[in-house]
Amino acid sequence: MTVSNPQPLPTTFDPAAIEARWYQHWETKGLFRPHRPEAEPFTIVNPPPNVTGSLHIGHALDNTLQDVVIRYERLRGKDALWVVGTDHAGIATQMVVERQLEAQQDKRTNYTREDFIAKVWAWKEESGGTITRQLRRLGCSMDWSREQFTMDPHFTRAVIKTFVDLYRDGLIYRDKRLVNWDPKLKTAISDLEVETQTIPGHFWRFKYPLADGARTEAGADHLIVATTRPETMLADMAVAVHPADERYQSVIGKHIILPITGRRVPVIADEHADPELGSGCVKITPGHDFNDFEVGKRAGIAPAAMLNMFDPQANVCQTADGLVPQEFIGLHRFRKDGVDGARELVVKRMKELGLLVPFITKDKDGNEIALDAEPRQIPTPFGDRGGVVIEPWLTDQWYVNAAELAKKPTEAVRRGDIEIVPRSWEKTFFNWMENIQPWCISRQLWWGHRIPAWFDKDGKIYVAESAEEAQQQAGEGVALRQDEDVLDTWFSSALWPFATLGWPEADAPLLQRHYPNSLLISGFDILFFWDARMMMMGFYHLDKRPWDRLYLHGLVRAADGAKMSKSKGNVVDPLGLIDKYGADALRFFMAAMESQGRDIKMDEKRVEGYRNFATKLWNAARFCQANGIGASASIAAPPARLAANQWIIGEVAACAAAIEAAMAELRFDNAANAIYQFTWSKFCDWYLELIKPVFAGDPDSPAALETRSVAGWALDQILVMLHPFMPFITEELWHRLGAREYELIVAKWPAPQAEVSREATEAIDWVIELTTNTRSARAELGIAPGAKLAAYIAEPSPVASRTIARSAAAIERLARLAPVTIGAAPPGAAMQVIAGEDVFIIPLEGVIDIAAEKARLEKALAASQKEARSLEGRLANPAFVERAAPQAVDKARADLAHHQGEIARLTAALARLG
């Protein structure tokens, strides 16, 4: 879509009108992945969003940062590949479809597994594209032609191979142990999916009668145990005391007759019992508590022998010894939906039996009262998806030996082979990796990668890449049944950096070229879930790091600093912000606020400010267009003689260097601010103002031709440098300004290749200082800003002599000084303005308030004197001169000289006023 006859730009900038058009253009022309076989590869894989998802503000941040990097590297000529796709998200997706069924009074279990999975696929085909459409609205330049899904056939092959390989290497195994069980979703989940929250609860104390006439040292015929979960006493298998606890030496090895069940259980000695806590006696329920599980194993109870009292929904079931009274069977573990459960009934029965030790406290009037239990804050595990209390439950599950797989990644980070940015996350990473627990990867779901393991009727396991292969292992005629469970979603997404590139085909060209990836950008919240596991799998399969660098960003918070959540109702919809301010403004906000990992507080005013910035650029382009400034044909800076033109060329080079330095260390904020300040404060505020007089004269003069050429080039450089942050407006202007051989998205990064003239820089800096100081003096003295004033300069400095002649028009227009006469001013009241070493005398007889001018000069004098005194003090200190860095001393001397000069000029100026 090259525009050969540029149409005048509309007077107002309307983001919505251009965004969809340009995105579609880029995508259909394949510009997100230009063919660059010779170029250096640069690779990012996106954190695949849940296929059920829609774009939230965190995605907006994450993907903006990735797009800034990928567009930047593409402009720098790299073979930039941004892999995109979505995650099948086992639990989340299954929940979405189950909820739909519920809405129709239907449920999953009314269908066969195959039929239900077909429904999920149908849902995915119909509604799964929401988030990918939304990523397009944000302007993300991913390679959609290779869009991936974690349940694509090739991806499934990779997952199955991974499972089989790990199993054969002994790194995946089946084990019976306690897992975190979600009774709502009826599946096991991993440690990471459990969130501990402290909630109000109770602490009950029970008497457990000793059997066979045993007594404690103090003579009691019972032990007192305390618990926050009384219902679990139905599956108690022991009471533990500390081996050194003198109070209980006589009962170790004796027995308890448990109330309610009548179960006879031993009193055991175990260091887990803390003598300092409560009575020092602890009830032990190995089948329903992680600590007790370990105590039970130490006491010689095999996991298979541990009593289980819950069904998958955490309703009470009969224990293996048949001792749970009938009235408990089927009750929920605790009060639910207003109905009392096993917990409440246990307390009631214990109280009736006189075995509840009341909690004595005082009411608000100071009267002593007895409560059933002590109110306490209880740290409680919740499932991050289902939101209900997690039940430790004894089951057979598949585990990954994470500790073994963690070794190479940990070394790699320690060696600096993988760079984590910001570095402060390294410690957290090491701490987790070095204390890592076995990773439970089986999930009792239907939607996901089914575990490639088969059992024969004796429970013997055959792990294979296909049913045929498993049958081969088992032998003909042996009846096999495939494991019903699926794999943790993170097990598959851990393969993302290479399975998306063609692995396990070893000679996959993309894999050869783009693995290891260059960079991964993710929120720190998935460092363990995903990033660490990609490292494990990358090293396991390919013996190489998945990426050179890992950049971790923070959370986007609400304006008040609170975490955004649907329940709080404080979520900000990025699409709403795009509608209101444009995608470019939202992107720029995200980049400008991103300073290495700290959280970003939402500030809509700031988004608005960046929309204003886009408008500013739009209007600057309109000005250029109106003055015949258009597309530049050269990458290198055009030849320039005029000071302003030389100056802006130097400023372009400085800006490009600043962005490059910032991007090299992933300082998105510094990069964004560099182009912002250059565009607004240098190009618009000064350069365009400086060149306006050139266009007032002969439009074909050499000066006008040169200026049009340089201005067009400089504006082009702005568009290129700003493009990674604001792709839409820059692409639009790129084409509006003239016919182009290629789109901006595949343009060339600035390479000015120009010497910056020191004289030109000095001259423009001098004009700027003169202008600013003159404006300031006028404002303070109440002189009309627009009034043209004659000025006299008696002894011009070299820079003044050169510049007054060459830039008279600019001085007249900006400082509103004309004519400027070299020579003594006529006597009389005058305003005096200083620029560098030069003093301008501006006669204002009859207009000027002498007292005000005096006050103004005295104020400036006082400021200079204060600075000078401070510098003198420092330089008078021998310790400073001897010990400080020589550059620091030189700078102090130069600063002092400057202030002394300033003092002399101001003193003289005051003297002239009389």
Add this chain to the structure above:
RNA sequence: GGGCGUAUAGCUCAGUGGUAGAGCACUACGUUGACAUCGUAGGGGUCGCAAGUUCGAACCUUGCUACGCCCA
């Protein structure tokens, strides 16, 4: 209990040894053409507190306070 982080202008944030900045907000002035989604000028900070190191500390060290996050 362990670890990490934060505290700088009214607000949101930059600033890793040389005497403090940006955007927004605020005040005053300004619309005979790039832009009022703007321009010009200006006010505003004992850099959380205390001690130490140093010629010199927002920055380094230690302690304290407050807030946040992660792990147990």
